[in-house]
Amino acid sequence: MAKAAKSITPPEKVNDETLRAHVGYHMKRAFNIVQADLTLTLKPFELRMLTYTALALIVGNPGLSQAQLAQAMGIERPNLVVIVDELERRELIVRDKVPTDRRAYALTATLAGRRLFGKANAAVIAHENRLFADMDDATRATLTDALSRIRKQEKT
Amino acid sequence: MAKAAKSITPPEKVNDETLRAHVGYHMKRAFNIVQADLTLTLKPFELRMLTYTALALIVGNPGLSQAQLAQAMGIERPNLVVIVDELERRELIVRDKVPTDRRAYALTATLAGRRLFGKANAAVIAHENRLFADMDDATRATLTDALSRIRKQEKT
């Protein structure tokens, strides 16, 4: 009974029974933790989740257009612009003109970009191994599979 | 081959193999979908995820203080103020003075608040059943359990 002290009004422990009945509640709580840890993990590389994700997709899809990238990231084009701006300014990627379509840019990672991504990605893998340390591979696979099966509903 | 059209540069389908190796990536994608659907679900009640959550916790913990609520929701006190303001303005909750501690407020849901929450919560349950329709109860339990086992790491 360390510091029982002065319990203001009702319970010391807040009852969240109603919310715990919802899967989405657990998803949010878990993701908050993962996200916070990921932010710390990426900080040494001066990357945020969004810039890391964009860089990952550009590295894995050389020549990608901004519209494709925005679509893949599930964000709107205007919001992607500043992300691509930042990666370009840091010379991690280049915006090349597409000869066959002068409206579009072909995004490609530079050598520095690929190198930084390699290091950042290794850190992210370590971060995940740390966070999911007490979760065996089978459970981890089940978790991943269950999550990836959640899909948008068709609007009948 | 419906609309193959004019494939700008590289693939039609963006390769996110690297990202798919991370559980957090699947968590974010899945949560985005759940969150978007939840927003639509709560709209008829003029609730957002945060106001719904706050209301749920106040209904389930009558007399809760704002500090306790903020801590339970994992947000900072200043951000809770506006949420509680909104619920109070809509007369879904009341801020009662705590006689034993004149600094604190005891939050309690009004009858209208409890009624609205009842309806909203039923809608949220329906929303989850819809989203997780193709997931059997065992998988759903495994998912919930795996998610709730993700914990903040001790900073050795």
Add this chain to the structure above:
DNA sequence: CATAATAGTTATAAGGCATATCTGTTATTG
């Protein structure tokens, strides 16, 4: 060719979240 559609951009706004700071109030402690 006129019009629509597309790629990228700019401007703008709203929501979510954090920090610093302030006012009262309560707790601690020398």
Add this chain to the structure above:
DNA sequence: CAATAACAGATATGCCTTATAACTATTATG
């Protein structure tokens, strides 16, 4: 017990994420 620390709530402020509207330049279409 008076001085100080700690706490509850509130205000101000700023950053990040995301969305929409509207603009330019270019390409596609009827």
